[in-house]
Amino acid sequence: MSLSGQLWKMVNSTSPNAAATVGNIAYCYVLPCICAIGIVGNITNLMVLASRRLRAVSYMYLRALAVADLLCMLFVLVFVSTEYLAKNGSSINQYKLYQIYQCHLMLTLINWALGAGVYVVVALSLERYISIVFPMHFRTWNSPQRATRAIVIAFLIPAIFYVPYAITRYKGKQRFDLLQNVTIYSMDDHPIYTTFYWQIYKWTREAILRFLPIIILTVLNIQIMIAFRKRQKMFQQLTNKRKEQGTQKDDTLMYMLGGTVLMSLVCNIPAAINLLLIDETLKKRLDYQIFRAVANILEITNHASQFYVFCACSTDYRTTFLQKFPCFKTDYANRDRLRSFVRRTQSVIQKQGSVEHTTNSKVWIMFKNKFQRDSLSHHSRKFSRHMPIEQDTVDIQLASGEQSTSGEMCEADTLINTVST
Secondary structure, X not given: OOHHHHHHHHHOOOOHHHHHHHHHHHHHHHHHHHHHHHHHHXXXXXXXXXXXXXXXXXXXXXXXXXXXXXXXXXXXXXXXXXXXXXXXXXXXXXXXXXXXXXXXXXXXXXXXHHHHHHHHHHHHHHHHHHHHHOHHHHHHHOOHHHHHHHHHHHHHHHHHHOHHHHHHXXXXXXXXXXXXXXXXXXXXXXXXHHOHHHHHHHHHHHHHHHHHHHHHHHHHHHHHHHHHHHHHHHHHHHOOOOXXXXXXXXXXXXXXXXXXXXXXXXXXXXXXXXXXXXXXXXXXXXXXXXXXXXXXXXXXXXXXXXXXXHHHHOHHHHHHHHHHOHHHHHHHHHHHHHHHHHHHHXXXXXXXXXXXXXXXXXXXXXXXXXXXXXXXXXXXXXXXXXXXXXXXXXXXXXXXXXXXXXXXXXHHHHHHHHHHO
């Protein structure tokens, strides 16, 4: 069998061992690493955003987003750790408390934190939209109290929708292990999961918590980008001065929001597609298990990468970070010096090329002028032989017309002396 045939057979395999291998790699090795990076990044994010330099109302949303992302990373890490312990012979599944956590809290807390983070980004996008599109109303509309209410609502909406999920999605079951003489606690699907009313609840919840934010973020940020570009052009037409501090803050927030929204869309769309495709038959296929694992990892990566997105998008944020953590200043300064050296080198090369071009042009002009003078001199001598009566006039006019160099003056004197003799 060819290699492509072997790959096709492996991808379309229904072997539970292959699916288990994919799950172990994705959820026991890759996901914990992402969570560790995300926990460090979001703790650092909270410390940087607590700075006095970043105390504007808009940064309240970014701090709330960091809190939601940090909670998400912690919940995912606890989930992965407990599942790993339970599958590797630990006695954790012998406790009733673990069963309660599995049935009612494990996935509910993760999904709540994910939904809260998405709605905080929606609230920030709405705030930026009003700031850019309706700047006259923004000052009276924007306030810390309003931002606090928006953040509370962003955390409450997913919590309300996941209450039925926490209560009725899974049920507990137990069995007695005769070999170990202990009771093993676990969870199983609740019968209500297959009912028509549950399907209505499920799709309503996912439409509001997953699909609606994607649509809102797309529409709002397209409008924001269009209005922001128009505002920049109008500002450039009105003044040639450097941007004011308020405009620089708007730019910083725009870049941070743009990076956050881009990551949110890229990482959440595969999870939304997974929700549309999920089926009991597909669950047995290896290719679907790979796609599902990638979609879940991308969704978690979105909430783990906010700190790194902010660092990449905002110079003001990087400056505040270096003030909070001076130990990184040396590496950052070395990188800036390297960039400055590269820019200076490019500038010197460009100047040298310009000088060489100018020098070559001057040499060509001098050669061209010399050729023209020699040609004029040759024609003047030719005229002196054939038109002796007008020789004084022609030679004097040529001489008076070429008085820019000493060599030409000498040539004119010679011609005049020749005529006089």
